[in-house]
Amino acid sequence: MSKADIETMTYEEAIERIPDENPPSFWIGSLEKLQDRLDEVHRGTVETLTSSPGARPIHLVTYGERESVESRANFNSAVASREPSNYVDRSERERPVVFFVGPVHGHEVEGLTGLCNFLSVLESGEDLRGREQQTLRDLAEECRIVVIPCGNPDGLARFEPRSLCGMSLADLEFWGQGTWADDRLIGWPHAKQLHPMAGDEVGFLGCYFNDDGVNPMHDEPFDPMGPEEPAIIGAIRREAPAVTVSLHSHGYPPTFHRPKYVPLDVQADSREIHRDYNALLAEQGFPRSALHDVAAESGNPPPYFNLVSAAYHVSGTIGLLHECPHGLIGENMFDISHEGVLDVQLALYEAILRHAILR
Numbered sequence: 001m002s003k004a005d006i007e008t009m010t011y012e013e014a015i016e017r018i019p020d021e022n023p024p025s026f027w028i029g030s031l032e033k034l035q036d037r038l039d040e041v042h043r044g045t046v047e048t049l050t051s052s053p054g055a056r057p058i059h060l061v062t063y064g065e066r067e068s069v070e071s072r073a074n075f076n077s078a079v080a081s082r083e084p085s086n087y088v089d090r091s092e093r094e095r096p097v098v099f100f101v102g103p104v105h106g107h108e109v110e111g112l113t114g115l116c117n118f119l120s121v122l123e124s125g126e127d128l129r130g131r132e133q134q135t136l137r138d139l140a141e142e143c144r145i146v147v148i149p150c151g152n153p154d155g156l157a158r159f160e161p162r163s164l165c166g167m168s169l170a171d172l173e174f175w176g177q178g179t180w181a182d183d184r185l186i187g188w189p190h191a192k193q194l195h196p197m198a199g200d201e202v203g204f205l206g207c208y209f210n211d212d213g214v215n216p217m218h219d220e221p222f223d224p225m226g227p228e229e230p231a232i233i234g235a236i237r238r239e240a241p242a243v244t245v246s247l248h249s250h251g252y253p254p255t256f257h258r259p260k261y262v263p264l265d266v267q268a269d270s271r272e273i274h275r276d277y278n279a280l281l282a283e284q285g286f287p288r289s290a291l292h293d294v295a296a297e298s299g300n301p302p303p304y305f306n307l308v309s310a311a312y313h314v315s316g317t318i319g320l321l322h323e324c325p326h327g328l329i330g331e332n333m334f335d336i337s338h339e340g341v342l343d344v345q346l347a348l349y350e351a352i353l354r355h356a357i358l359r
């Protein structure tokens with residue numbers, strides 16, 4: 001992991017570092033632009049799942065009929081009955097359900113941009129650049145598509161640059177993980193030391209967190225602190241998706257992380273989708289990361305349980321964790337344009353839909 005070249009940043013300094021030029025019009029980096037896109041949803045259905053501590057709505061957008069499949073038991077009881085189909089028999093469905101969880105880290109707007117462009121494809125066949133995406137639309141027509149465009153509207157509201165493309169690791173650390181009260185950049189993974197991120201130790205609250213300082217990726221799944229994580233997990237439990245992806249971003253080339261605390265078969269499915277995704281990236285000339293491993297949980301410190309782990313444990317879904325490049329510049333960072341970020345996102349969705357349909 002790299003380290004930012006500066007150690008402290010004030011809010012005023014952070015604002016001063018934001019480039020003058022706005023991101024391109026297909027880029028969605030704010031709640032206002034998200035709302036504009038939701039207003040353009042006509043073929044799909046938009047509902048409000050819950051509200052954040054800052055009283056901002058979390059939306060769910062769906063395309064394709066919800067098939068009524070009998071569910072006699074919750075997932076873990078169904079598995080214990082030795083018949084997971086007592087939860088949902090996915091083979092009875094005509095079309096697989098694919099669930100896209102947009103950024104739960106407010107500054108990771110690459111996933112928000114990707115999903116809003118995906119909604120545009122589902123509406124019109126074209127992305128927000130006006131480019132036809134017939135393959136993606138055809139694949140989506142064979143599925144029920146469920147999208148939470150933004151999983152942390154409080155964090156997104158705090159994200160003033162709208163994009164980190166062309167900025168540095170220090171900017172990512174400021175807006176993403178925030179600062180301690182003495183203006184020191186917190187960075188990753190230190191932003192997980194204090195949770196909720198609240199109290200006298202905290203300076204600028206990073207976009208990782210909702211207004212109460214809760215990071216929805218690491219909420220307490222058995223006794224939630226914030227409303228976002230249970231709303232997302234509840235929707236996954238109701239939908240019983242074949243595949244669920246949680247969209248994140250970092251400074252490096254696109255990659256998947258191993259879904260942790262899930263059966264090895266499910267990890268292997270994630271790895272297979274990663275391989276197909278890498279093939280699509282290669283076609284477009286993007287760099288790829290090595291496929292994640294398939295492993296039993298062990299080590300000191302042990303692997304962590306997160307939102308993707310929880311998604312499996314309520315639904316049996318194949319849970320994916322995708323990291324998209326922000327387009328940061330600097331040592332070890334992967335420099336990519338706004339256009340490139342969108343292409344990476346759309347390639348990911350294609351790989352996921354293909355897998356869900358062929359299963």
Ligand SMILES: [Zn+2]
Binds near residue numbers: 105108247248249
């Ligand atoms: Zn993230």
